[in-house]
Amino acid sequence: MPFLSVQNLYLYYRTRRGLVKAVDDVSFDMERGTTLALVGESGCGKTSTASAILRTLPRNVGRHEGRVLLDETDLMGLGDEEFRKKIRWRTISIVFQGAMNALSPTSQVGDQVAEPLRVHLDLEKEEAAAQAEATLQRVGLPEYIANRYPHELSGGMKQRVVIAMALVMKPKMVILDEPTSALDVMTQANIINLLKELQEREFLSYLFITHDLGLASELADQLGIMYAGNLVELGPATELYEAPQHPYTRALMNSVPRLRGGQAPESIPGTPPDLIEPPAGCRFHPRCPHAFEPCGWTAPELAEELRSQRTLEAAGLPAIKEVTVRDDQHLVVELAEAPKELASLGPLSRFVDGQKRSSPVYRGIKDLALDGGNVVATLHEPEVPGPVGSSHKASCWLLTRGA
Amino acid sequence: MWFEFGGFLFRKPRHVKAVDGLTLQFGRRETVAIVGESGSGKTTLGRTVLRLLEPTDGKMLFDGRDITHATQKELAWLRRKAQMIPQDPYSSVNPTFSIYRTLEEPLAIHHVGSLEERSERIHKALENVKLTPPEVFVTKFPHMLSGGQRQRVAVARALMLDPEFIVADEPVSMLDASVRISILQLLRQLQEQFGISFLYITHDFATARHFSERIGIMYAGKLVEVGPVADILQVPLHPYTNALMEAIPEPDPANKGRRRRALPGEPPSLADPPSGCYFHPRCPIAKVGLCDVEEPQLRELRPAHSVACHLAG
Numbered sequence: 001m002p003f004l005s006v007q008n009l010y011l012y013y014r015t016r017r018g019l020v021k022a023v024d025d026v027s028f029d030m031e032r033g034t035t036l037a038l039v040g041e042s043g044c045g046k047t048s049t050a051s052a053i054l055r056t057l058p059r060n061v062g063r064h065e066g067r068v069l070l071d072e073t074d075l076m077g078l079g080d081e082e083f084r085k086k087i088r089w090r091t092i093s094i095v096f097q098g099a100m101n102a103l104s105p106t107s108q109v110g111d112q113v114a115e116p117l118r119v120h121l122d123l124e125k126e127e128a129a130a131q132a133e134a135t136l137q138r139v140g141l142p143e144y145i146a147n148r149y150p151h152e153l154s155g156g157m158k159q160r161v162v163i164a165m166a167l168v169m170k171p172k173m174v175i176l177d178e179p180t181s182a183l184d185v186m187t188q189a190n191i192i193n194l195l196k197e198l199q200e201r202e203f204l205s206y207l208f209i210t211h212d213l214g215l216a217s218e219l220a221d222q223l224g225i226m227y228a229g230n231l232v233e234l235g236p237a238t239e240l241y242e243a244p245q246h247p248y249t250r251a252l253m254n255s256v257p258r259l260r261g262g263q264a265p266e267s268i269p270g271t272p273p274d275l276i277e278p279p280a281g282c283r284f285h286p287r288c289p290h291a292f293e294p295c296g297w298t299a300p301e302l303a304e305e306l307r308s309q310r311t312l313e314a315a316g317l318p319a320i321k322e323v324t325v326r327d328d329q330h331l332v333v334e335l336a337e338a339p340k341e342l343a344s345l346g347p348l349s350r351f352v353d354g355q356k357r358s359s360p361v362y363r364g365i366k367d368l369a370l371d372g373g374n375v376v377a378t379l380h381e382p383e384v385p386g387p388v389g390s391s392h393k394a395s396c397w398l399l400t401r402g403a
Numbered sequence: 404m405w406f407e408f409g410g411f412l413f414r415k416p417r418h419v420k421a422v423d424g425l426t427l428q429f430g431r432r433e434t435v436a437i438v439g440e441s442g443s444g445k446t447t448l449g450r451t452v453l454r455l456l457e458p459t460d461g462k463m464l465f466d467g468r469d470i471t472h473a474t475q476k477e478l479a480w481l482r483r484k485a486q487m488i489p490q491d492p493y494s495s496v497n498p499t500f501s502i503y504r505t506l507e508e509p510l511a512i513h514h515v516g517s518l519e520e521r522s523e524r525i526h527k528a529l530e531n532v533k534l535t536p537p538e539v540f541v542t543k544f545p546h547m548l549s550g551g552q553r554q555r556v557a558v559a560r561a562l563m564l565d566p567e568f569i570v571a572d573e574p575v576s577m578l579d580a581s582v583r584i585s586i587l588q589l590l591r592q593l594q595e596q597f598g599i600s601f602l603y604i605t606h607d608f609a610t611a612r613h614f615s616e617r618i619g620i621m622y623a624g625k626l627v628e629v630g631p632v633a634d635i636l637q638v639p640l641h642p643y644t645n646a647l648m649e650a651i652p653e654p655d656p657a658n659k660g661r662r663r664r665a666l667p668g669e670p671p672s673l674a675d676p677p678s679g680c681y682f683h684p685r686c687p688i689a690k691v692g693l694c695d696v697e698e699p700q701l702r703e704l705r706p707a708h709s710v711a712c713h714l715a716g
Contacts, residue, residue: 041579041580184440184441184606185440185606185608185650185651186440186647186665186666187669189652189663189664189665190667192652192663196662211579211580212580212652213580214651214652214654214655214658215652216654217652217653217654217655217656217658217659218652218658218659218663219659220659221659237656237659238656241654241656242656251581252580253654255580255581255583255584256580256609256654257583257584257607257609257610257612257613258609258612258653259608259609259612259636259651259653261653264613265613266584267581267582267584267588268581269585271549271582272579
C-alpha cells in the first residue's frame with residue numbers, strides 16, 4: 001500500500017459566475033520518503049490540490065470530495081476536530097507560498113516556531129522553546145536566531161524559519177508550495193539543498209508544488225503535470241523529463257529557456273482556460289497542435305474560426321454571410337451564394353480537408369450537409385480522455401486512438 | 404549612482420552605492436542584458452539610464468548628446484527616444500484607463516498627432532503587439548485582460564512615440580512560463596522591425612541568453628563581467644558568474660541525486676560594502692592581501708569580453 005493515495009479528489013469553488021472546477025478528479029499515489037512534484041502554470045489547480053488535502057478550505061466551497069488515504073486511513077472521513085488535532089501540522093504540514101512574508105513582525109522567531117507545540121501539544125514554555133531551538137538547528141540556523149525578529153533576518157533565513165515551523169511537530173509529510181519563489185538564485189539553491197538533506201535525514205515525504213520544471217527536477221521522484229484542474233500526466237520524473245507523452249507536457253518542457261543546450265524556447269499559443277466553463281473534452285485541445293476528432297471541438301469554436309476566415313473566397317468558394325450556432329454540436333453556415341445541389345458540397349469538403357493541418361478545429365467536423373440552402377456542419381461528440389498507462393499515465397486521445 | 408539617506412538629526416549621511424562606477428555602451432538594434440540578483444543595482448541602473456534618476460557621478464551620452472544633468476526641456480526630447488517597460492503588468496497600467504486612453508497618454512503628453520492620427524497609431528500599436536482585433540481591445544480595461552495581455556499593452560505604450568531605445572525591467576518575471584517566451588519573442592521581433600535597442604534587466608540568466616547579444620553581470624552595484632552571450636556562457640571569467648550559472652537548475656532528472664553548488668551568505672550591504680573587491684567575502688578563490696585590499700577594474704581578457712577580477716585569466 002502506498003504511503004499516500006489520493007483518489008478522485010474534487011474541489012470546486014462557488015462564485016457568482018458559477019462553479020470554478022479547480023481540482024477535477026485528481027488521483028495519485030506516493031511512497032514514503034519520496035517527492036511528488038506537481039507542476040503547472042498559474043490557475044491550474046495545484047495550490048487548490050494542497051488545500052483539498054489539508055482541508056484548508058475557504059467558505060465558498062462548492063464540492064469537496066474524494067479519498068485521501070494516508071497510512072491506510074481515509075483523511076476525508078475524519079471529523080474537522082480530529083483532522084485538526086491529529087493530521088494538520090502533526091502528520092502533514094505546509095510551507096505556504098510567500099510564507100516568509102507572513103511571519104509575525106512582532107514576535108521573536110523562536111516563539112513563532114514554538115507556537116504549534118504550545119497550541120497542539122500543550123507543552124510548557126521552556127520545553128517548547130528548547131524544541132524550537134533544536135528545530136532551528138535542524139534547518140541550519142544558529143540558536144541565537146530564536147531571539148531575533150523576522151525583519152532582522154535575510155530572505156533565506158526567513159524561509160528556513162518557515163521550514164522550521166513546518167517541521168517542529170515532526171510530520172511525516174510536508175507540502176511545499178513554491179518554497180523558493182521570492183528568493184535569489186543562490187539562496188534558492190541553498191534552500192533546495194536543505195530540503196534534500198532533510199528529506200534524506202528525516203525520511204520526509206514532499207508534495208512539491210511549483211511552476212518551475214527546473215526546480216521540480218531537483219527534488220522529484222514523481223512528476224505530475226496539471227492543466228486546468230486536471231492531472232494530465234503523471235509518472236517517474238526520469239520518464240517524464242526524457243520522454244513526455246502529453247502534448248501539454250511537451251510544450252511546457254519546450255518553453256523552458258535553457259542555459260546550456262541548443263534549443264531556443266517555444267511559446268504555447270493561447271491562454272489557460274476559464275475554469276468555470278472549461279473547453280469540452282480535453283481541456284487543452286484549443287491550444288494543442290495535434291488535436292483531432294474526439295478532442296472536444298464544439299460549434300462555438302468552429303464558429304469563431306469561420307468568422308475570422310477570409311480564405312474561403314481565396315479557395316473559390318462563396319463568401320460566408322452568416323454563421324449560427326444551433327447547439328454545441330451543430331453549426332449553420334449561410335453562404336452568399338447558396339449551393340443548389342449536394343455535389344457542390346464537394347469543393348467545401350475539400351476546403352475543410354485542406355484546412356485541417358493548419359487549423360485543427362476543422363478536424364472536429366464530422367460531416368457537412370445541406371439544409372434549405374444553408375450548410376450544416378455536424379461536429380464530433382467531445383470525449384474526455386482518461387489516463388492511459390500504469391506507472392506513467394497520460395490523458396490524451398493520441399495515445400489510444402492515434403491521429 | 405549614490406543614494407543619500409539618514410542625514411537628519413545632525414547625523415552624518417550614509418551613502419548607498421547602488422550603482423558604482425559602471426560603464427556600458429549600446430549599439431543600434433542591439434539587446435544588452437544586465438543580469439543580477441536583487442540588490443545588485445540593476446533596476447537603479449535602468450532608471451538612471453532613462454534619467455528617471457539623476458546620477459551622482461559620471462556621464463551618460465545618448466546619440467552623442469550629454470543627458471547626465473539634462474534640463475527638463477532636454478528630458479522631453481529623451482522621453483520620445485527612450486522608453487521603459489516595467490516589471491509588474493498588474494500595477495503599471497492605470498486600472499481606471501481604457502486601453503485606448505493608456506496608449507493615448509504618451510501622445511497627449513507630447514502633443515503628437517491629431518485625434519484621428521492618434522487613433523490610427525493606437526490601432527497600429529495594438530496590431531504590432533498582436534492584440535487583435537484592435538477595435539475589440541481599445542475599449543477594454545486592464546482587469547479584463549490576462550497578465551500577458553497587460554504586458555503587451557505596456558509594450559504597446561512604450562512604442563507609441565517610436566523610441567530608439569527601451570529599458571525592459573524584468574518584463575516577464577511575473578508571467579507564466581509559456582507566456583514569457585511569447586513576450587520576449589515579440590520584443591525581438593519589434594527590434595527587427597523597428598530597429599530598437601534594448602536594455603533587458605533580469606535575474607534570469609537563461610532568458611538573457613536567448614534574447615540578447617551581450618550580457619553584463621552585476622554584483623553589489625558593480626559590473627563584474629560583460630561580453631558576448633556565447634562567450635560568457637562558454638568561458639565565464641568571473642567567479643560570481645560561474646557561481647550564478649551553477650546555481651540555476653535546468654529541467655534534468657539527474658539533479659535529484661546531486662547537491663547543487665551554491666555560495667553561502669548573501670550579497671553585501673550597499674551602504675557598507677566590503678573593502679577591495681566587493682565579492683571577496685564569498686569568493687571561492689579570493690586571495691588574501693589582494694582581493695580584500697584592491698578593487699579590481701574591468702579589463703578585456705577576450706575579444707569584447709571584460710571582467711573585473713584580479714585572478715581571472
